[in-house]
Amino acid sequence: MRKIAFIFPGQGAQYVGMGKDIVEKYGVAEQIFTEAGNAVSYDMKKLCFEGPEQELIKTENTQPAILTTCIAIAKVLEEKGLKADITAGLSLGEYAALVIAGVISFEDAVALVKKRGRYMQEAVPLGEGAMAAILGMERNELLQVLEQVQSVGVVEAANFNSPGQIVISGELKAVEKACEAAKEAGALKAVLLPVSAPFHCSMLIPAGEKLKEDLEKVDVRELHIPVIANVHANYYEDAEQVKELLVKQVSHSVLWEDSMIRMLEDGVNTFIEIGPGKSLNQFLKKILKKSKHSAEIFSVENEASLEVVLKNLL
Known part of the structure; x- marks a missing residue:
């Protein structure tokens, strides 16, 4: 029996053109991009599909852009009938996981990560x-x-x-x-x-404190599916933990290898990396080589890879 994990990448995976062919074909994906544009007050389609790259790589633009692409693709998978039994995301990707688990609305998440990106960028002067x-x-x-x-x-x-x-x-x-x-x-x-900044270390504590103020205004709901948190590589116990762990995540180590091992030990045998790039696939292959477990690994970032997943898993 399959146990499927949706996993989401972090900053660094972005590229101009990401999500374009998915949005052109699927209305649910286009709707996500429209919602994102309304939440951050700029044209998300234009940024992701046309760039320019120097705008896309600005941290406060990169984070909402990747999140939007991830959720747009995940919504297509869900619409086709492919659901996650468990989810996690690397750093920024944890916000996508929480959206898919029903904990935070997409509109709140995309506005939050725009601010998160700005706070992380501003926490340490450039070059230090x-x-x-x-x-x-x-x-x-x-x-x-x-x-x-x-x-x-x-x-x-x-x-x-x-x-x-x-x-x-x-x-x-x-x-x-x-x-x-x-x-x-x-x-x-x-x-x-x-x-552009030293992410996930104690120098980013001020960024976490600013983010905490924004998180206080966000509605957090109970989890529909289990989510593994970066900070301790364990499950969120309840919605109460969400804000605390997202604040900590900014300045704490991301325990990605430990998170994937936890999933494998709990019976996950199918991983789908959703969003731009294939970095999480590469990490998983190395983790599997050193573990006693086996699993199928897929990635979905465009129409062609989407078709491969649907053909194999539906």
């Missing part, structure tokens, strides 16, 4: 923060390296994506020092990422 991907290093070894360079400045683990792929975040000098130390300690690669 950085992020880097550390490849080929075990979690405990990297945490020891980060401990050793704390005297240089703030540097913390931001994303535990998959075995051997961890992202670190913090002050530029400390991140650069951690990259050097990680390579000396045996990391295969340590690469600075082209991001």
